[in-house]
Amino acid sequence: KSEDVGGMLIENSKDPEKPMKEKLEPRVDGTLCLNNRSWLPCYGELRNLIMHESHKSKYYVYPGFDKMYQDMKLLYWWPNMKADITTYVSKCLTCLKVKAEHQKPSGLLVQPEIPQWKWDNITMDFVTKLPKAQSGNDTIWVVVDRLTKSAHFLPMKETDPMDKLARLYPKEVLTRHGILVSIICDRDPRFTSNF
Helix, strand or coil: CEEECCCCEEECCCCCCCCCEEECEECCCCCEEECCEEECCCCCCHHHHHHHHHHCCCCCCCCCHHHHHHHHCCCEECCCHHHHHHHHHHCCHHHHHHCHHHCCCCCCCCCCCCCCCCCCEEEEEEECCCCCCCCCCCEEEEEEECCCCCEEEEEECCCCCHHHHHHHHHHHHHHHHCCCCEEEECCCHHHHCCC
């Protein structure tokens, strides 16, 4: 890619066999544009200022380079824009701090031990968005013993409040299997909320 500001011609070819020359068009306000995108000249810190405002806007949570490029290319253009944005984001201290390798790992990173007794350790989850039954139930609460893989499938409504689940659990699980040692579940809001 080359830039010829004097002649207002931009050589923008991904395929060297088919060079494409486009002309920068002046707008009424005096700025230049290419395909309706504002052309940002390499003048002072203008490009850095635009990248700074795009990256640290109060409407975004520090977008990565790809998201930032996709958003900015709708409004702006300059040669090597994608490379400049990638470099800018790679130097952002906030982005470096929140990268995945700097975070505490989440979830089960080690396989849970194999239980010694049946119904000592269970897993539970919800199967949702099922067709409504005549009773109005559209969700199944699945409770599985980790040792034997036997399960209880408890029909319910997706909108059932947590206190109904708190009554259903002792009735269907505790009365049959006693108090459990551990329960493994995902972070469904029903499991993590206070009820």
